[in-house]
Structure formats: C-alpha cells, structure tokens
Amino acid sequence: MNHHTPKISWQNYQKSIADDHFYFVRSCIRQTFFPGSEQTFLRILRQELGKDVFDDPRHTSCTGIAYHSDVVPLQTIMTVVARHFALMTEAGYRNFLVSCVTSFGIYNEILHMWEHHPEILAQTREHLWKATKREFQIPDNLVHTSDAIYKFREEIFERARYTLTHRNGETPLRIAEHVGCHYAKIFPDKGVGGAEFPRVLSGMVEAWGGEVVDYPERRHCCGFGFRHYVIRENRGYSVANTRKKLESLAPYKPDLIVANCPGCTMFMDKWQYTLGEMEGVTFGPDGRGIPVLTYEELAGLVLGYDPWDLGLQMHQVDAEPVLKKMGYRYSPEKKYLSSKGKYMGQPMVPDYCCL
C-alpha cells in the first residue's frame, strides 16, 4: 500500500446535481439564526451565476424536527412533503433544491420509502388530494443547497475577490468542516463524497484556497440531535456532544468552522457561549471562541460581499477575526447598523471572555 497517494473513496460517490431551474425550499431555523445565508445563496445563484431559482413563499416547514421528535406522525409529514412537491410541479419545476439538511434527509427518506413501497406513495397521493386537491410529480433531481455551491465552486472562484488565505494570498486559512448527519449518513450515495469522508464542504474550502483540518471527531454529531435539544431534560447531551467536537478540533487551531446544516451551524456557534457560561471554557486561541460560518457566508466572503449583508454580525462567536486574517476590506463601524443605517444595538461581551 502506497500511503503517499491516499485512496479517497469519495471519488466513487458522485451525485447528479442539476445545472439550472431550481425550486427552492427554505430552512425554518436558518432564517432566524443566520438570516443572510439564504439571501446570499440566492444572490450567488441568480446574480453571479444567472441561474433560475424559484423562491416560493407558499411552502411551509417540512415538519422534520417535529417528526424526529415524535410529535408529527409519518403519514402527516409525508403529506406535507407531497404538498411541497405539488407546489414544485404546479410551478413547472423538476429540480428540488433544499436549504436545510434535516429537510434534505426527510425528502430523501420519504422518496426512498415511496420507491420501495408504492402503496404508501399511493396512500400519500390520496391524502394530499383529500386535503388540498393537489397532485404532484416526484422531482427529477433533489439536492441540498451546499451541493449547488459545491457544483459551482469553480465558477464562484472565477469571480473571487478574496481567497481563504491570510492577507488574501499568503498561507491558507485552516478550516474545520462539519457536515450535517442527515446530509449523507442516512443515504451515503445522496451526498457528495459519501458519509465517511464527505467532500461537499472540503471541496469548496480547497477550491477557494483554504486548508481543511481533519480532526478525530469530524464525523461526530454537532450536538443538536433533535430530542436531545428539544426536550429540556436531555439538553445536557446536546451541550456535551458539542463540547466533544470543539475539544477535538480546538488543538488544530482552526481559523474557523464551516458547516452545511442549519442546526449544526447554530449549535456549534451558540453552544460555545453556553459552554463559556457553564464551564468558563473557550476554544479559540484568545478566548474569543472559534467562528462558525455557513458555506454561503464563506462563498460570500470569497466574492467580496459586505460581511454585514452576509449577516456575520448575527453570529454568537464574533466572525470579525476571520475578516482581519483575510485582510478583508469592510466597515467595522457599520456592524450593528440595519440596512437603513439605523443602530440595532449590540450584544454584551460575555463575562467569561478574556478580552
């Protein structure tokens, strides 16, 4: 075995990602916690790349979190998913583009069940018809938004104003990536690179000049775990899992963490504050924590977008150190101004922070 040429099996997991004409479904929680990400995604696909993306206000939550928490039954979520496919069908689209990893897992799981149990598909069609008088087609192509950014990573880089490097051209930023469990762990062939060594984020990081940090708990859950977080009595499990991840990656001194799942980004960002309050620990080198970015925010930085348009000021862990490392030209004084220039107020510096 020649270990100088690593055998990366992700090359065997190539998924089909449509090139254009997407029906877009948003995430429930992403718009709250990282409100600039989906807007940035649309800006990149529509304005930078000229793609047709239909952002339909009629679609609802997929109810995935409630389903995984045993609140919503299977037949109900199937009917909700069927309605989303019906909306796609009515709008004249066949490529279904999902912003949330939980939803992405839900859609794939339900399509898998329908494929293997046509009688359940027939029953769902009946339920949808009785409830809404709608009919639907199965999408030709179902992809996650990170798949789309991965597919167009080279096109994005062609338009880059910054690379993921120190002072825009020196040493690469060290970036720890975390891929949501429901992206490929349920169906490895549905994710770029499979479940063990997913390529979807590392491919972006490398294409844009960064260095991917491999750390022992790379595949471990972020700590969300649905009922681990949703049920208060279990919430300690959630925090403990996030701590396990952060303790595993902190010795590698990453400049930032990038994640492709709304829940993962949220928990790895916000639980750093929680752990600071609970235990007085921080994981960054200077007591400020490790910034956690979405892949659209990372793409937006590469494209030179205003970091406050990206929503970086809404992060729990301050992302400004990343901007400074990159040599980014931005206006720090506008950090807490709204789009209309009105001061929004700003968070207090936590007690545990050493700065």
Add this chain to the structure above:
Amino acid sequence: MPTDKQVPPGSRVAVIGAGVAGIMAASTLKQAGVEVDLYEKEERAGGHLNRWHHLFPGREEASLVREGYLQQLREHSLSLMLSAEVKAIVREPEGPAGGRFRVTTAAGDSRDYGAVLLATGFRLFDAALKEEYGYGIYPRVLTSPELEQRLSPGGAGLDTETGPPKRVAFVHCVGSRDAKVGNRYCSRVCCITGVKQAMAVRERYPGCEVINFYMDLRMFGSGYEELYQEAQEVHGVNFIRGRVSEAAKTLGGAIQVKAEDTLLGRPLKVTVDWLVLLVGMEPSLSAELLASLALESDQAGFVASRDKFLQPGQSSADGVFLAGACGGPASLPESVNQARAAALSVITYLNRKG
C-alpha cells in the same frame, strides 16, 4: 512455453495458479504420470503464502513451508510458467478434438489441454471500501498482510516516531460477514489470523496493549481454540466483542477508534498506535473466465462445485476442476487437501475419457 509437444493434448492438464493448491495439484498429477503445465500470473510461485511470516496455528515459518512447496516443483520437474496470466480458456467443440480446452495467456500463447484445474485462489478484500476505518488515508491503518510484512525479518516493524507502540487494535471481519459491502460469507481464517498476529505483536513489543474487536470468534480448526486461550492467558491479549464504528487520525498521527463493547453494553473510545484490519477473501477468477467456461458460481461469486457432497472438486463444466480458495474461503491445509482430491478427480476423468 513448454517444449514437450510429444504428449497428446488430450492427456495434458492445465493448472491455473501456482499457489499452494496449484503446486500440490500439479505435483500430484505429475506423480501419477499426467503431464501438467502450471500457469502463474505473478513473477514467482507461492501465491498468498509469499505474504506471510508465520502460519497459524502452529506458527511455523511461512518461508520454510513455501520452500517445501517449491521443492515439490523442482523434484517433479513441473512445467511452470511465471508472469503468464491466463486470459481465455475456450472449450473446443465436441468432435475429433474431444472437447479439449484451449488456454491462451495474456502474451497470446495458446496450448490445448484435456482438462483444466482452477487453483486461482482468492483476492484480498479492498479495505478502502470500509471507509470508516480510514485505510489508504491514515498511514497507521494497516491490513493483516501488511502487518505480517512489517513483522517479517527485515520488515519495518511497528515503531513510531515516539518509540515502540503502546497500543495496537485489530478489527475482525473486515469485508466478511458484511452485507454493506456485499460479502455475507465468513472468510474463515481471519479470526485465527487475528489471534496469531496479536500474539506476535505482544511477543515483539511486550509493553504494548493489544485489543481485538470481534463479532464472534470462530475457532473451528484443530489447534485454533488452544491458540485463542493462549493469547488471553499467556500473552494478555484483550478481546472486546463489538465492531469498530469509525477510525480517525489524532493530532499526533495515532488512530482514535470508536467501538461498542456489546458485552458491557457501552460505547468506548480508544486511541491506538496502529489499527490492523483483518481483511477477508473475495473471488478472484475473472468474470470473463467464468463466462467462457460457462461455470456456475455460488452466491458470493466463488466457483461452485457440481455437487459439494459427492463431487466437491468438479465444477459445473465437464473437464474443469477446482481446488483451494477459488471455490470459497479456505485455509492453507484445506486448500492442499482439496488440491490432492481434485487431482484424483482429474485422473479419473482422463482415464474415463480414454
């Protein structure tokens, strides 16, 4: 190519594969007066035996055993063709030629035979397909044959930049009994290989903790159970019932292993200097050869016997015989026994054919 053109092709036999089964079958045939050509695709005879340092369960030196087989080649002046990969075996139509087999090598040499004996052995499972173990990505993840090479005289050993290894783990059933990779069968020899190699690591590095992660241990052969007991009682090898879920590299280059101890019902995480994957056997006979001879294979893809009880060495095609691991996972002594039995079947077939 051999120069002996005097022997009628109807009574000459092609043995494909010069591993232990092929050598034993060929020498048995030769001793019975049957002319044989032995084809080997590699540059030297011996097959997988060339990969091993010690053999289970007696822990004999593999090189000495190999030499014994090569001695048979020399003693019986067997016609051995090295670097001669067989690309096609075509049965001539019934008629004056009497259903002869035309064997053609990759180099284009062809020769006719009255019977063919397949001793093509097995292919090692590609451990990189079990991505969760990180083989091919993390340098401290090895396969069992690679460990054997490292522990051989002149091998690299297991010392790391920080000195002798402190902890080594073995993973059993890599590519065997695993529906995810399409191999539901047991490869039969990995359990005892893991026991033998664990002992070898402990002997060479007495301060090294050795852990074997297993599903269950199948100590079916003579002397196997005793070796398993010895590994625990004399050498202090730990056996943990549970499969490894993932391996990842630590900052220092060691391997962090996650597994479940199913007897204690608890997950565990342990960092090891080396992770050894006990890789199983897979069919090696090419689909082209299987198809050209119209051979039936079993569910796993190994060559099927016509009747596993009454004609175990006879394939589904007349005049085509099999021995060793091309018919399914087999240990070295089993392969040798099968080879002798298959040779007897060939002789019976040729005599009946006249």
